[in-house]
Amino acid sequence: MAEHDAHGTRNTRPRSQHATWRWASPEAQTVLATRDLAAILRFHRRVHGHSQSETGALIGYDKTYVSAIELGKRRLTDTAVLRHIADRLSLPPHVLGITDLADTDFRAMLQFGQSTVRLAEIARQAGHASQAVAELWPLVARLEARARDGHAEREALRLLADARLGLGTALGNVLPEERLATAAHWTAKSLNVVAHFDDPALTTTALRMHGNELRKAGLVGAAVNRLVRAANLAPSRASRAAVLPLLARAAGALGNAPLFDNTVREAKTLLDQVDHTSLVNPVALYEIELRGLIGTGRARAAIERAERTPPTPTTAVAPQWHVIQLITIGKVRLLGGDTRGAAELLTRAVTEARAQRLPHQLQRIIRTGGQGLTEVNDTASRTLSQLRTEMAA
Structure with a gap:
């Protein structure tokens, strides 16, 4: 949809492409820290290869007005105009000195965002991956919405990378095998951001x-x-x-x-x-x-x-690792002909996988048990069905 410039003129020129990544660069952060519109315009023109006429068309002013701003002959103070320029340049409003409630709220969220990521990882390591997902979904959604609007700073994009990685990893714990590609999808989306750092x-x-x-x-x-x-x-x-x-x-x-x-x-x-x-x-x-x-x-x-003799633990091991180890050793016991020992280990693994809500590990148990451990497989299958029902709800 076409937009209108600060003077009400219809403006069909699209926003500058890749603006989000340009503003995330270390050099851009130095320029933005000055809060100087003249310096910001010059930087924007240089990295995008725009003339003053092209920049003027983007923000809704002619070449001479852009030149006057860059030379310091014009000082813009009107909040509506500054907000419009910030929007056209894909800048957060506070960069141009505008007090914006939404922007202020977002910056407050940034301050606590890394804590959210860290706490989510602690929850995942403690066997509460579902809780980690619940904490990270809202954070990722807000950061992605902000990035789509073009209002992204370096710290916001770094947080987005960390949050996507955390979300993908947590989903990798709670999703069944047929949906694990979703977890890989989120970690891949993080790589898209990381590539710019x-x-x-x-x-x-x-x-x-x-x-x-x-x-x-x-x-x-x-x-x-x-x-x-x-x-x-x-x-x-x-x-x-x-x-x-x-x-x-x-x-x-x-x-x-x-x-x-x-x-x-x-x-x-x-x-x-x-x-x-x-x-x-x-x-x-x-x-x-x-x-x-x-x-x-x-x-x-x-x-x-x-x-x-198995190794002695040297540090705290995440609960899910205990489940993983039970299944693996159970498989080794089964290969060695120790059916009873394998059944005992896999039965314990079912109980712990149920408590930690790990459908992927239940599927590993079912594959490991094969045709030889019918009772274990039946228990694991029922437990997996219960988890699927709970997840669907």
Whole structure:
């Protein structure tokens, strides 16, 4: 739909493309911090390659008026005009000194947005992924609406990237397998934002989280590609160590034994060099190693590894990791002929997966039990059906 300029003239020129990303650059932030319309107009013209005539057409003034503003010969103070210019340049109104209730409310939300992301991650790690999703949906919706309007600053876009990653990861816990592509979709949307930041640590994190969701969605080759990129880009030992367990898991799922072995070997080495986390620790790596040995056709090696004393926990492990480990060890026991032991482990896994609302893990239990553990499979199937009903409601 056509719009009207500050003088009521019909204006059919579309808004400047890519304005959101231009204003997110570090250089733009320096210019915007001046709150100087003349400097802002000059920057806008330079990065978009516009003449003063083209910029004038965009904001509803002629070339001579734009020139007068840039030279400091004209000072605009009318709030309606400034609001119009902010809108045409895709700027938040406060940049031009306008007190806007909606903008003020949004900036207050930004101040608490990172806390929301952190608390959501804590909830997910504690086994409350549904709560994390509930916290992140409203935040992502507001940030995306703001970005669509063109009013996005660097801090808002960074928060959007973090929120999308958190949402995708939380959805990866609570969605059943047939819907896990949705989780990967949200982490992929984060990559679209991250690409505009020159931040290796942020890019590594985004690639790591997206790669893991791709693996869970069954896109294992793409997952390995993203995770290898993340490992190569990692700016520190700690960030590389965070990638390697997930890369090992994806390599195992792909059946790539050399990549799996090399990755596990390096991950074990780094365990002695970095602080342990819920992912980077001996217990998590133990489960990943067992599953990878099976995935690369070495079931006997997995059985022998499981018969040895498991590693001692060195840090708190997320509850969902306990469920994952129960299922994996149960599968190893089943491969080794210990049907009773496998049934006991998988039955415990069903109970914990139900408590944590993890449909994907229930589906893993059903696949693991196969035809040999009918009672376990029936229980897991009923539990999964109950979760589906609750999610639909």
